[in-house]
Amino acid sequence: MFSLTLHADTYPQRRDWRDLPWLDRIGEGLRVRLAARLALRVGRREALVARVDAEEAGLAALDDSARAAVLAELRRQLRRDGFADDALVARAFAVVRMASRTLLGKAHFGTQIQGAWVLLHGNVAEMNTGEGKSLMATLAAATAALAGMKVHVVTVNDYLAGRDRDEFGPLYAALGLSCAFVGESATPEEKSAAYPADIVYCSNKTIVFDYLRDRLALLDRMQPLRLALDAMLGQRRRQLLHGLQFAIVDEADSVFVDEARTPLIISAARPSVEAEAFYREAIALAGQLVVGDDFTLEVPQRQPSLTEAGRRRLPQLAAAGAGSPVWRSVLRTEEACVLALQALHAFRRDIHYIVRDGKVMIVDENTGRVMPDRSWERGLQQLIEVKEGVAVSPEKETLGRISYQLFFRRYLRLAGMTGTCREVRGEMASVYGLGVVRIPPYRPSRRLRLPARLFASSEARWLAVVDSVARYSRQGRPVLVGTRSIAASEHLSGRLQAAGIAHQVLNAKQDEQEAGCVARAGEAGQVTIATNMAGRGTDIKLDDAVRAAGGLHVILTELHDASRVDRQLAGRCARMGDPGSWEEILSLDDELPAGLPTPLLALLAARLAGGGQRGAWHGLALALYRWRQWRVERRHAHLRELLLRADFRNRVALSFTGEME
Numbered sequence: 135m136f137s138l139t140l141h142a143d144t145y146p147q148r149r150d151w152r153d154l155p156w157l158d159r160i161g162e163g164l165r166v167r168l169a170a171r172l173a174l175r176v177g178r179r180e181a182l183v184a185r186v187d188a189e190e191a192g193l194a195a196l197d198d199s200a201r202a203a204v205l206a207e208l209r210r211q212l213r214r215d216g217f218a219d220d221a222l223v224a225r226a227f228a229v230v231r232m233a234s235r236t237l238l239g240k241a242h243f244g245t246q247i248q249g250a251w252v253l254l255h256g257n258v259a260e261m262n263t264g265e266g267k268s269l270m271a272t273l274a275a276a277t278a279a280l281a282g283m284k285v286h287v288v289t290v291n292d293y294l295a296g297r298d299r300d301e302f303g304p305l306y307a308a309l310g311l312s313c314a315f316v317g318e319s320a321t322p323e324e325k326s327a328a329y330p331a332d333i334v335y336c337s338n339k340t341i342v343f344d345y346l347r348d349r350l351a352l353l354d355r356m357q358p359l360r361l362a363l364d365a366m367l368g369q370r371r372r373q374l375l376h377g378l379q380f381a382i383v384d385e386a387d388s389v390f391v392d393e394a395r396t397p398l399i400i401s402a403a404r405p406s407v408e409a410e411a412f413y414r415e416a417i418a419l420a421g422q423l424v425v426g427d428d429f430t431l432e433v434p435q436r437q438p439s440l441t442e443a444g445r446r447r448l449p450q451l452a453a454a455g456a457g458s459p460v461w462r463s464v465l466r467t468e469e470a471c472v473l474a475l476q477a478l479h480a481f482r483r484d485i486h487y488i489v490r491d492g493k494v495m496i497v498d499e500n501t502g503r504v505m506p507d508r509s510w511e512r513g514l515q516q517l518i519e520v521k522e523g524v525a526v527s528p529e530k531e532t533l534g535r536i537s538y539q540l541f542f543r544r545y546l547r548l549a550g551m552t553g554t555c556r557e558v559r560g561e562m563a564s565v566y567g568l569g570v571v572r573i574p575p576y577r578p579s580r581r582l583r584l585p586a587r588l589f590a591s592s593e594a595r596w597l598a599v600v601d602s603v604a605r606y607s608r609q610g611r612p613v614l615v616g617t618r619s620i621a622a623s624e625h626l627s628g629r630l631q632a633a634g635i636a637h638q639v640l641n642a643k644q645d646e647q648e649a650g651c652v653a654r655a656g657e658a659g660q661v662t663i664a665t666n667m668a669g670r671g672t673d674i675k676l677d678d679a680v681r682a683a684g685g686l687h688v689i690l691t692e693l694h695d696a697s698r699v700d701r702q703l704a705g706r707c708a709r710m711g712d713p714g715s716w717e718e719i720l721s722l723d724d725e726l727p728a729g730l731p732t733p734l735l736a737l738l739a740a741r742l743a744g745g746g747q748r749g750a751w752h753g754l755a756l757a758l759y760r761w762r763q764w765r766v767e768r769r770h771a772h773l774r775e776l777l778l779r780a781d782f783r784n785r786v787a788l789s790f791t792g793e794m795e
């Protein structure tokens with residue numbers, strides 16, 4: 135007999151994973167991808183949807199007490215038999231859909247039923263942007279919770295997690311399930327009260343840090359037998375999560391792939407007066423070095439390297455001005471100077487970070503959001519603080535560390551959903567064991583892609599952007615303009631103001647106005663400039679007049695390192711069968727083409743300046759721009775692979791010293 139009931143007290147999580155030899159890894163990846171391809175064949179899809187329809191029709195004929203009896207019996211059967219039987223899953227989906235129809239006025243479409251089945255069976259459902267993934271997840275989350283699992287619905291930020299809990303909380307309540315939202319700023323008491331809920335909505339960052347906190351609190355007690363023993367003896371330690379049973383990860387490519395390279399670290403402050411003096415000296419020293427003579431900046435990574443002349447100058451400069459003993463070592467002097475040069479030249483205010491309330495806060499380019507409690511490692515944070523003239527934060531001592539790649543592999547059952555993951559299918563399979571199943575759109579997409587335009591300079595690009603904004607907003611259509619950085623959003627805002635075009639700006643500096651900005655962004659003629667904050671997950675609602683005028687128009691003003699991020703922004707228009715269009719208006723001054731050889735760039739710029747946005751030179755320049763993006767994507771994929779292998783090695787090394795369970 136199969137039982138899904140798990141004992142939360144014993145902190146269920148997957149402990150048996152290990153790094154496979156490379157050939158086995160490839161084989162496993164292929165097996166997962168093939169299984170996903172065969173999982174939901176057309177006949178089975180149709181049968182499932184037909185079954186849900188029939189079950190719901192049967193439920194509709196029952197009175198309230200008979201329906202309650204069906205729900206109770208369903209719970210019992212799901213706990214006993216799990217999800218192997220499609221008939222049982224279809225009944226569960228029908229119960230959830232009926233509640234949704236009554237309470238929310240939204241009945242899950244056939245495509246959402248198929249996607250939910252994919253989630254329930256531990257795969258990634260790839261469904262176009264705007265096809266209703268949040269509502270789809272309720273079917274899988276509620277069914278799993280009825281089966282007795284603790285479900286975490288994980289998304290990329292608190293705004294989306296809170297929004298979904300507010301919308302779907304009443305639906306779960308009607309099924310007798312508890313639902314909670316855990317925000318980043320919740321207190322430990324609030325978290326302790328929220329995590330035991332059947333379904334928890336939270337961001338990826340919140341859940342992984344709370345897991346790390348649990349590991350620190352439980353230390354060597356994080357073993358099922360020990361936890362059970364502690365519970366029996368009444369010596370239970372405080373824990374937040376109660377295990378990792380089932381996670382449904384929204385925007386799976388962002389969480390599993392884009393974020394994968396960021397190590398998540400819990401640390402404690404270790405104040406030191408000498409360290410602060412050292413950082414000040416390093417910035418003073420590096421400030422005297424001259425770009426081109428003493429050091430070069432490699433584009434596009436903007437990695438500084440000292441020239442021979444710079445190396446010769448450094449010891450003299452160090453002897454003249456610096457007091458810290460570090461400067462007596464040539465090697466450490468060079469290391470510190472390169473880091474200080476990076477702080478001075480590679481990391482830029484309002485692009486990579488903002489300064490708010492006297493603190494340097496990192497801006498995540500993928501999400502466009504500030505990450506108040508994230509900091510750079512190896513002294514970079516402190517060096518940037520010195521550069522910006524704000525209080526220098528104390529050095530940190532690492533207490534616990536994990537990556538998303540290792541964390542999510544610990545779930546007993548893991549599922550994901552996203553609109554953009556075709557190029558990372560292999561990684562999903564080999565790293566997370568997740569197959570990707572493509573779900574067709576509910577209605578044919580009406581998203582119109584206009585020809586891309588690439589200009590020789592950013593000046594020409596901004597002129598074209600302002601022109602396009604004016605044209606579409608005059609037609610009574612809302613316009614959303616995406617910029618890669620806060621600085622670019624502010625620059626464009628100045629230009630629109632000068633052109634007399636009213637608009638709103640949504641970026642990390644104005645994040646408290648997010649809900650209001652999103653609510654207005656679909657109004658007739660409304661112009662919104664946004665960084666990636668308005669990218670993933672944002673649902674811009676349109677009224678009938680706007681639909682009749684042609685829907686939302688989206689302008690991308692620069693491509694990102696990952697083309698998935700660009701497609702997400704384009705996906706804000708033409709959702710759920712609405713009309714809409716998007717275009718790219720780019721410049722050769724952007725970050726990606728900067729990696730092309732300088733003479734080639736100059737040649738392309740000369741041709742584009744004269745020849746307009748048509749013809750062979752324009753086509754070639756655009757193709758090279760996109761090729762650069764592809765190259766950067768490949769490099770990032772390689773770095774993620776290296777990080778994962780390093781994580782595995784660390785895990786083995788640390789387990790000898792007893793620092794991890």
Ligand SMILES: Nc1ncnc2c1ncn2[C@@H]1O[C@H](COP(=O)(O)OP(=O)(O)OP(=O)(O)O)[C@@H](O)[C@H]1O
Nearest residue numbers: 240241242243263264265266267268269553671673
């Ligand atoms: N079955 C349904 N009936 C009516 N409206 C629906 C249904 N499913 C989804 N919607 C609506 O469609 C809109 C888009 O849904 P949602 O934001 O969940 O899409 P998404 O697939 O998550 O998009 P993205 O990929 O951009 O995050 C929302 O306004 C949602 O309420």
